[in-house]
Amino acid sequence: MHATENGSPQAGVAQKPSSGASTKVTVATLTMMVIGSMVGAGVFSLPRRFAQETGVLGALIAWVVAGFGMLMLAFVFQRLAKRKPALDAGVYAYAKAGFGQFVGFFSAIGYWASACVGNVTYWVLIMSTLGALWPALGEGDTWVAILLSSIGLWLFFLLIKQGVKEATAINRIVTIAKLVPIIVFVLIAIFCFHPDVFVDNLMGADYAGSLMTQVRDTMLVTVFVFMGVEGASVYSRHAQKREHVGRATVLGFLSVFAIFASVTVVSYGILPMGEIAALRQPSMAGVLEAAVGQWGTVFVSIGLIVSVLGAYLAWSLMAAEVLFVAAKDRDLPKFLAKQTGDDVPVNALLLSTLLAQVVLVITYFSEEAFDFALDLTAALSLIPYFLAAAYALKLVVTRETYLHERPRRLAADAVIAVLAVVYTLFLIYAAGLQFLLISMIFYAPATILFAITRREQHRRVFSTGELVLFAVVVIGAIVGVVGLAQGLIQL
Template identity: 50%
Template sequence: MAPTAGDRRLSLLELTALVVGSMIGSGIFALPGAFGNTTGVYGALLAWLIAGTGMLMLAFVFQSLSRLKPELDTGIYAYAKAGFGDYAGLLSAVGYWLGCCLADVACLILIKATLGQYFPALGDGTTVIAILSASLLLWGFHFLILRGIKEAALINTIATVAKLVPLAVFVVFLFIGFRADVFALNLWGFEPPAASTLWQQTRGTLLLTVFVFVGIEGASVYSRYARRREDVGIATVAGFLGVLCLLVMVTILSYGVLLRPDLAALATPSMAGVMEAIAGRWGALFISIGLLVSVLGNYLSWSLLAAEVLHSAALNDAMPRALARENKAGVPDAALWLTNGVIQAFLLVSWFADYAFTLALKMTSAMTLVPYLLVAAYQLKLSLAGEGGHARMRWIAGIATAYAAAMLLSGGSRYLLLSSLLYVPGSILFWVWQRQRGIAFRPLELLVLVVLCTMAVMALVGMGSGWLRL
């Protein structure tokens, strides 16, 4: 018997857990080494200042839109479509959905890389045995989610609470092991100290910061399940602020434990290496266990979000209507099957990538920035038209829009070209479908499609000639 709508309603705590659970996952455990490889304390602080400000503005945008447009209850996809048309909605849905799939791939690789430190056959998470075991895990979660959204959300809430415990313990040990002399040597990151190189160092970490913030829209995507509409905005902002504080402490305090070159040399997950330097081998094992709990919960969050976005797009005729199908438990099972099929394909491709985890991490950021940009631009459009509330909202939406655009460009041409390879197939199918329905592309939409196809051709040529590598 299918559950009623009331049975499937999510509380403020569960919505907040979806935000926190989506944001805290594989990325936070790699931050000490990832930042140490690129910058010192000053560069890290500047990166978090830029990222924190930009993403806070985006959190306010989601909060504002949940209040202004309560009828748009499918979140990130619906806002793009309402603001800029069907094709923009399609790009938002495809970008966000594939970003979720890539985030799940990053989770699976990191789980196997962590276990690989204790079981050599798993290696760095991309060996044959690792990919096979990750595939078993993938389909195990698939059948768990098919049991029901409410049940999966409850498990996610429990996992979110469980993952915060080892992170809190790690922060306490960071304070215990903090050394002011080591921290002082890490201020500039590279010798000789120079303000002129600070932006270059900061730029190298910005795409990483985007990845750890991806998931901020978790409550918005699931707004149709919320008991109270106003809880969506509260969960988004509260979840973001809590996670931001945790991310900054994990990154900055680690500079007081090991010198920057030593942080950069740590194996993934680098948080385990920092903990081992403070507490010994048991500390690394403790963090590894915490990581497994955290990433498993994060994986579940991303699976829920990916299927929901695809399902929502199908309900609004941006995707084949068959993807809107739900099973008896109210789960969008057709969307879930397609999602996990794509994740399985990405897992197989990761076998050929030089740095699979980093590639999945940065590609997730690149794919989700387009939906973020469209959402922020929609709020800006409403504000300029006088529909977005007070004048302050114009500034908030403007900053959020500029931030998303700047982050998209700062990642470099490599990730933009690789992203086009993922956008083009869905775009072409959508174009064919629109023609069958007698709906023509507008000139601007056709221009965007041509640009994406051109970029995809450049990417294929680059991969064939060797100058663009996975």
């Protein structure tokens, strides 16, 4: 039995045996995993994505809403890490523990897919950055860009295959290095700040809708840049102490929140929002060039490449980790549980790279490759986030692990869980039906992995309730395919 914070036994949690010589990492390394996961491609795209939707006021409201909501999610992961320390790869494991194996499968596969699609945005943005110098790369969506990105995918596969210890050490160094150009950008933008331009951008441009619409339309990009807040939880089996998981989660979140909000707001003091909205990605480079000249683009471009490669490394590790732990728990086919002698889940890593390769090819047919991949990444993560928050709420309602807690602790955790559930539901609403249907197109065929798992265990593939859920997913997938075929849903 495990103990809760105040020493009382934690109901329903059994001690897991060690799975072998697993590499253990410190709280500092876990924090760097969180920061490294969140600070990637998204921060360099923030000026344009926000300027396309809203002005200063809407941006401030959006960051308050997103920051508060994601902080509640960070607290959820913090508390779940303490109360359910035996659950590895948190996002997936919490959904399974709370709502059954099939729901847990969808959470695992959705979170895994969002990580893989997110990795594609990194390569698209790198090629778009280099495209300013080599036009053949376009905005990361030409055949030349796809070819070079594919080479990069497989080179990183070979790097990570060498060992988790080496990969996490590289990630820690890169995370520190990539924060420098972002902080320098903010400082230069403050020095070159034009109050009159900022005031003109205050209420938004003519193309922006109502304030509520403006805020809603920025939500997916805020989800994308905050993805990774659960990084320490996903990588929890490698933590030296389980309490380090929660500490790293909150420290990582607070470290990057100020950076993201600052990058967005100071940009409104450099250029009119209509001009920012027309910049090519990475738009941070265009903003800095307007402030200091051509060297600003070069400076940001170098910082972006370092940043994105570091984030890609972190997300590749986390994507493979989710598949590996699910397979170890016998919720995915057993071939995904294979490890090398260096603690690398090699087949899970291979499948993750293959999915990223497929999505990379699909971006060739998209009108806005980067924006499509970014929005799809965020949309795929919403259901797993919602299920984790709902599990925290379920623990409070059933009082599991709270039998000997003070009422004040129970009330505080209840408020956090409710707010996190409300926030994730709002995100699903803000994403819209389009991306929900596209995600169903992925979920439906991916269920083959679930069927293989059940057959390996000589079990019935679906219970009655699981069959109903699967039918809903298939219907959603069919509607999504018809929408794509008729042009009602645009890639």
